[in-house]
Amino acid sequence: MDAPASPSGRWDSLIERAYRERRRALYAVAFHVLHDRGEAEDCVHDTIARLLQHGHSYTEARGSIEAFLTVCVRNEALTRIRKRANRSRIERERLGGEQVEPPVDAPVVERAALQQALQSLSAPQRETLRLAYYGGLTHEQIAARTNEPVGTVKSRLSAGLRALRAYYLARGEDV
Amino acid sequence: MTAHIGESAELYALGALSEDERAQVDAHVVQCDACAARLGEAERTVAAMEETGSSANRRPRAWRFPAAAVAAAFVLGLVPSGWFWSAQQRANAYDADREGALAAMVSSHFSHAQFQPLAAGAPKAKLIYARSGRWVYAVAQTGKPLLLEVREGGKAVPLGMLHVLGGSAELFVRDAGTGRSFVLNDGRRDIERVSLPAR
Numbered sequence: 081m082d083a084p085a086s087p088s089g090r091w092d093s094l095i096e097r098a099y100r101e102r103r104r105a106l107y108a109v110a111f112h113v114l115h116d117r118g119e120a121e122d123c124v125h126d127t128i129a130r131l132l133q134h135g136h137s138y139t140e141a142r143g144s145i146e147a148f149l150t151v152c153v154r155n156e157a158l159t160r161i162r163k164r165a166n167r168s169r170i171e172r173e174r175l176g177g178e179q180v181e182p183p184v185d186a187p188v189v190e191r192a193a194l195q196q197a198l199q200s201l202s203a204p205q206r207e208t209l210r211l212a213y214y215g216g217l218t219h220e221q222i223a224a225r226t227n228e229p230v231g232t233v234k235s236r237l238s239a240g241l242r243a244l245r246a247y248y249l250a251r252g253e254d255v
Numbered sequence: 256m257t258a259h260i261g262e263s264a265e266l267y268a269l270g271a272l273s274e275d276e277r278a279q280v281d282a283h284v285v286q287c288d289a290c291a292a293r294l295g296e297a298e299r300t301v302a303a304m305e306e307t308g309s310s311a312n313r314r315p316r317a318w319r320f321p322a323a324a325v326a327a328a329f330v331l332g333l334v335p336s337g338w339f340w341s342a343q344q345r346a347n348a349y350d351a352d353r354e355g356a357l358a359a360m361v362s363s364h365f366s367h368a369q370f371q372p373l374a375a376g377a378p379k380a381k382l383i384y385a386r387s388g389r390w391v392y393a394v395a396q397t398g399k400p401l402l403l404e405v406r407e408g409g410k411a412v413p414l415g416m417l418h419v420l421g422g423s424a425e426l427f428v429r430d431a432g433t434g435r436s437f438v439l440n441d442g443r444r445d446i447e448r449v450s451l452p453a454r
Contacts, residue, residue, distance in 0.1 A: 109305050137281035141288035143295035147302035151268050154301070155277060158270040194307045212271040213304065219271045237271055238262035245300040249367055249383050250394055250425065255299040 113157035205240035268297035
């Protein structure tokens with residue numbers, strides 16, 4: 081994330097502390113996407129190092145620094161896996177091999193508790209959210225895959241995530 | 256200032272934006288607190304999804320209304336008898352209303368506030384409310400039905416009994432009136448209260 085540097089890096093010590101305390105959880109976030117121990121460790125380390133060295137977009141208005149780091153790590157992991165998928169696609173095309181689905185679409189076992197949360201969404205919201213969350217696809221890739229307009233995909237993702245927030249809040253969780 | 260990020264907040268948190276699109280969001284949220292707050296909400300939701308997924312002992316409860324719970328509460332003397340039939344009537348309407356409740360929550364901006372205890376043993380409870388003031392949603396961590404009331408001009412207006420769903424109780428109220436102070440009553444006395452900021 082090439083975010084503008086935060087003024088005076090006043091959040092850096094908080095980021096470092098959150099990283100020390102939440103290291104294992106952040107590693108799990110990266111691993112869920114990458115399915116590779118070494119790469120997951122690199123991903124977390126690189127994310128934190130870049131936030132501290134090149135600045136970031138965290139401000140107080142954003143709230144939870146842990147959630148901010150979770151999303152930073154996940155986005156970095158997704159960037160890595162998209163690049164990996166792109167490299168293998170180019171490689172295959174050069175070698176004249178047949179086109180195969182990118183590895184991000186590998187079947188995943190949906191975790192039971194989250195599956196139940198997703199049941200609170202409408203079917204189109206749920207399916208679109210799954211393609212983003214489990215499939216790691218961008219909104220444009222989802223639109224291409226589902227033959228839906230980009231605007232529709234964006235609305236479903238946005239409304240779907242807000243519906244999930246309502247679900248968690250109603251269960252008494254602070255989100 | 257660059258354009259507000261709108262739906263891109265949720266797309267950013269879900270990882271559905273490209274690197275360039277993310278950079279645009281980053282550039283905006285450092286100078287716009289409203290968009291940073293929306294992005295923060297989306298990030299906390301994704302963090303909750305990650306946690307829900309990785310912890311086996313946190314099971315969400317089903318979204319079902321057991322009408323039997325109100326009947327049981329009545330038999331056990333937890334609910335004043337006058338409440339029983341009206342609660343039962345509302346219970347039947349409530350299931351059908353739930354979809355509408357979630358739809359209302361999704362299509363509007365909302366905040367939440369914690370109830371403050373007025374009596375010992377008051378369960379943890381919160382009020383989720385539309386910033387437009389259109390609806391409120393009370394949730395309490397209790398298996399006992401409580402009565403939600405709003406204070407309007409010094410008098411208490413009952414809004415309804417919370418519906419018991421396993422270990423928690425909840426009530427969605429579509430039109431909660433103009434009062435900004437809400438109390439939960441256990442049938443004998445007010446046990447907790449929350450005052451919302453003035454609109």
